[in-house]
Amino acid sequence: MCSVKMAALRAVVVVLLGLRLGFAAAAVPLVIWHGMGDSCCNPQSMGYIKKIVEDKIPGIYVLSLKIGNNLIQDMENSFFMNVNDQVREVCSQLAKDPHLKGGYNAMGFSQGGQFLRAVAQRCPSPPMLNLISVGGQHQGVYGFPRCPGESSHICDWIRKTLDLGAYTQAVQEHLVQAEYWHNPLKEEDYRKNSIFLADINQERGINETYKKNLMALKKFVMVKFLNDTMVDPPISEWFGFYKSGQAKETIPLKETSLYTEDRLGLQEMDKAGKLVFLGVKGDHLHFSEEWFYTTILPFLQ
Numbered sequence: 001m002c003s004v005k006m007a008a009l010r011a012v013v014v015v016l017l018g019l020r021l022g023f024a025a026a027a028v029p030l031v032i033w034h035g036m037g038d039s040c041c042n043p044q045s046m047g048y049i050k051k052i053v054e055d056k057i058p059g060i061y062v063l064s065l066k067i068g069n070n071l072i073q074d075m076e077n078s079f080f081m082n083v084n085d086q087v088r089e090v091c092s093q094l095a096k097d098p099h100l101k102g103g104y105n106a107m108g109f110s111q112g113g114q115f116l117r118a119v120a121q122r123c124p125s126p127p128m129l130n131l132i133s134v135g136g137q138h139q140g141v142y143g144f145p146r147c148p149g150e151s152s153h154i155c156d157w158i159r160k161t162l163d164l165g166a167y168t169q170a171v172q173e174h175l176v177q178a179e180y181w182h183n184p185l186k187e188e189d190y191r192k193n194s195i196f197l198a199d200i201n202q203e204r205g206i207n208e209t210y211k212k213n214l215m216a217l218k219k220f221v222m223v224k225f226l227n228d229t230m231v232d233p234p235i236s237e238w239f240g241f242y243k244s245g246q247a248k249e250t251i252p253l254k255e256t257s258l259y260t261e262d263r264l265g266l267q268e269m270d271k272a273g274k275l276v277f278l279g280v281k282g283d284h285l286h287f288s289e290e291w292f293y294t295t296i297l298p299f300l301q
Contacts, residue, residue: 027060028129029099030300033090035110035135035285036177037154039074040066046109052289056297061099065090065112078111079154083179083196087115091123100126105300107132109285110231113222114138114180118200120217121210130299132221135231135285139241139256140182140190140197143232167193184242202263215265221276221299230284238277239266 030053034046041047041064050062067077067086077086094100106128108116113136120128158177165171166181167189179196183189191203198204202211214220224237233242239253253259259267269275278295280287 027057028300029061029063029104031063031065031094031100031104031106031116033065033106033108033112033116034074034078035112036078037075038078038109039071040064041071049107049109052292053297053300056293057301060300063093063097063099063104065093077176079158079176080174081176082173083115083118083176086176087118087122090115090119094119094123094126097126103127103129105130105132107134107296107300108136110135111137111176111180113237114197114200117214117220118196121200121207121213124213124216128217130219130221131217132223132296132299133237134223134287134296135225135228135237136222137180137231137236138222138239139201139236139258140180140194141177141232141236142182142184142242142247169193182236182241184244184247187244201258206263211263211265215269215274217269217274219274219276219299220269221278221296223278223280223296225284225286226279226281228284 032046032049034040034042038045041050046064050064053062054060066074067081067089068074094104103126106116106119108114108131113133116128116131117133117136117138120131158175161171161175162178162181166178166183167186171178172193172195179194181190181194182197191198194203199207200210222238224234225231226234228234228237231237233240233250235241235250235252239256239258240250241256243249243251253266254270258264259270262268266275276299280291280295
């Protein structure tokens, strides 16, 4: 009888140890989305981020999103593929990935930040747990002062196209940056004709599903680069923007109608401690490994 009890006790201990080890090893998966002119697997950008996360969190599954059949298409699509189509493609990828069925954290770099927010609002399954926006422009941009590396000639063309007709149907449907172009001097045109940003920011009415889904996040972390020369205005990285009707004075999120009317649930999230605003010295997407480890990594663990 005693031996039977001991055997049973050993079995219980083995099960409990197995559960503890399982929980320890079950790191929450991470999905990352790159910015304009980049690709999923560039060893100096997203490939590097993927590697350092995997090094610091053993066993973690990291999916770096690729939009297209190869890296060239992925980079081109960051300029020319309708953002709504990109979001649909990503939602499909996430739904089919068995690693993500229990939920995942998401980290978007530059425009990837607002694109992943759209995923959170539109595609609640599998559930996004935490969203980290690294330099994302959540109120859009009104200018491209500087563009990354070899993409500068493309951005010169983008500026001219936006100046000529950012809110025309042809430009909206085929130029990514036009879809989060926010002209404070033409607010009505923006609200009426922006096919992406005006929609996810509830500018044409309240989509309660968007609000409910975003509010389901545990944390929404927004990183602003304090010496940003690429994003105009930089406060868009903290969901602020220009005061309507001019392009000089900016206002923080809490003074925007989006917040005061709580059209997206941001005010309620803020009061619940779900919004995190981080500032880091440096130009757009310039940060140290040490800063990433000490500031960002805790949200992934």
